[in-house]
Amino acid sequence: MAAERLGAQRRRRPTRSGTVLSHDVIVATAIRLIDLHGADGLSVRRLGTALGADPSALYRYFKGTDDLVRAVADELIGRALTGFVPGEEWRAALTEMGRRVYAACLARPRTAVLTAARVTGRAHEIGTVEVGLGILRRAGFGDDEAARNYHAFIDLTLGYAMLDAAAVAGSADTRAWAEVYAELPAATHPNIAACAAELERSMSGSAYAVAQGFFLDGLTLELERGKK
Template identity: 55%
Template sequence: MAERVVPPAARRRRRPTKTGVVLSEELIVETALRLLKEHGADALTVRRLGLALGADPTALYRYFRDTDDLLLAIADELIGRTLRTWRPTGDWRADLRDLGLRMHSGSLAHPQAAVLSTYRVTGRVHEIAAVETILGVLRGAGFPDAEAVRIYHAFVDQSLAFAALDAASVALPRAAREAEAGVWRATYARLSPDTHPHIAATARHLVADMRRSAYPEALDLLLTAAAARLDEIRRPPRT
């Protein structure tokens, strides 16, 4: 999609497409997510989107300047889907753990989109709401502002990094995923204790553990460290 800016007031199309569909930003993003999931990153073109929507491809410029603008909207929609399913309980640690796991699983539900978008900063409504929400949880727990921002930064970057890593793995063809998982059995589990004593001693655990995401454990470690830091902050100074 090449750069072509249409004034916002002129963007929205009122007439239905030739297939009877009335275009909207929401419909275009939903269709883009579906195409990415089914066909990968190559599907994110104005021509493919136009065909899928039954619309003249140029009509998409009424809603998005270019494919990068659309990609930011896709990233923001993934964030919005997470927020819509999350309900806070008032327990800051449990709430952040639940939110992080939902962010991660939401990315794995759309791995191709996650690979393309997890590293982007959208500045859009859902991302802004997420930043406000997470900072509110941390400040409400008692973290001073500077600490709240540092923990927010670590929490979000950890979540997005694991989302991108695991989404990239999920997006691989099944044969490639199975071949990589088999390396732990075929190679690591057969290394000699004479040359690789630590791998040999833990091989059965490696085979079992390396097939799954480490994100839940990494998230728990981060939250445990954050809780320890909060205890330090609350501890009265020594006299």
């Protein structure tokens, strides 16, 4: 017991910068570094420097950087759904849930690109899966259908989040819609020329809301067929 207390006291000592190390402090610092430097920011040495601590101290809290990435991913999920209470109407609840997750990713685009595809197996992700399945089961989907549809729902949301976060994080490819496609002549590309203005406007933004609407329409039809 004395050894355990001594270990705990050591872990609570301030670092050289005056910061008291903890799981949450390390995760918050990792997110800040990824925001600034992308994936390259997430190194044990750089984290140690930012925290004013010996890099080896991080291994008291995480097995390695991969474990830390999962913790960062779980933190983003937790931030996205803080205060979220699904209402009775399943479609509105899924819409809000998806938009919250998407918005949280876009608020931290470099972090989202690094973490959105990860399965964390941690508290916030577990809570999110529980809530999502609950919405679908209360809507009337069977257990197999709820699992399948939750998979499609979260992959749709995170897939668009990663795609759009990558664009926000620095892609200049969208300029092609104005610089290349808008200049194509109707004689050779009549369909593109006819849709050029709308194509530029649409492709320069996100299609997530449209795709989410189509997906929810499909779930609505599935429920209606099941009632016949």
